[in-house]
């Protein structure tokens with residue numbers, strides 16, 4: 163897709179993230195891996211986070227990035243793991259799906275907590291650790307990989323997959339709340355969420371209609387948008403295929 167085709171990208175070049183550091187969770191495979199590659203080709207120094215050290219190392223070797231192996235379910239350990247890193251772009255792509263039968267009444271407290279830890283608490287812990295530095299330096303991008311299933315409109319939160327849908331709805335709320343706290347880009351930090359659509363990854367399955375590249379495109383685009391504190395790009399929003407969609 164032509165990076166200037168739609169939306170508020172503003173002027174970009176292939177090196178517009180040169181000098182920036184991007185931390186991408188879920189970078190060992192699927193959408194996170196493709197997003198990490200897209201940010202690296204835009205010039206960013208990439209740090210990938212995932213559990214599988216071999217898969218993550220090979221993904222990071224391919225893009226000249228650094229592997230930071232961590233189980234994000236260990237939410238309490240996140241701050242220490244990223245301590246001292248100066249990160250300009252945070253992409254929360256790691257997530258786990260809940261079991262197919264997990265209606266609200268069929269969900270155990272254990273599954274509820276396990277899904278919430280990776281899908282909502284870990285993004286919060288990374289935001290807490292890394293976004294204060296972005297605000298101080300007056301430049302940052304936070305992109306949260308949400309899901310249509312977590313929307314309060316359309317196909318979202320309409321029953322089933324309760325831990326996953328509710329965690330993603332919480333991630334949407336975290337996104338909007340944080341963006342407002344950061345004055346909607348006027349402190350130099352853009353905070354947005356994106357629905358990648360149903361993609362052919364381990365999570366989406368081989369029969370999903372969209373490719374990994376299609377699913378990763380909007381997240382990369384959001385990270386690369388031009389913005390300035392005096393004229394911020396639209397932020398605190400939910401995006402799908404580079405267009406805003408209702409929460």
Ligand SMILES: NC(=O)c1ccc[n+]([C@@H]2O[C@H](COP(=O)([O-])OP(=O)(O)OC[C@H]3O[C@@H](n4cnc5c(N)ncnc54)[C@H](OP(=O)(O)O)[C@@H]3O)[C@@H](O)[C@H]2O)c1
Nearest residue numbers: 188190192193212213214234256257360361363364365366
């Ligand atoms: N694919 C879809 O159709 C679809 C649709 C809507 C939304 N999304 C969202 O898009 C994002 C990416 O999804 P995907 O399809 O690429 O998923 P995926 O193929 O299942 O990959 C998930 C990634 O998250 C990492 N991860 C999972 N649990 C982790 C943990 N406890 N600690 C650290 N890393 C962990 C995995 O790495 P390790 O196993 O190495 O830890 C892997 O890199 C997710 O947020 C998902 O909810 C996907």
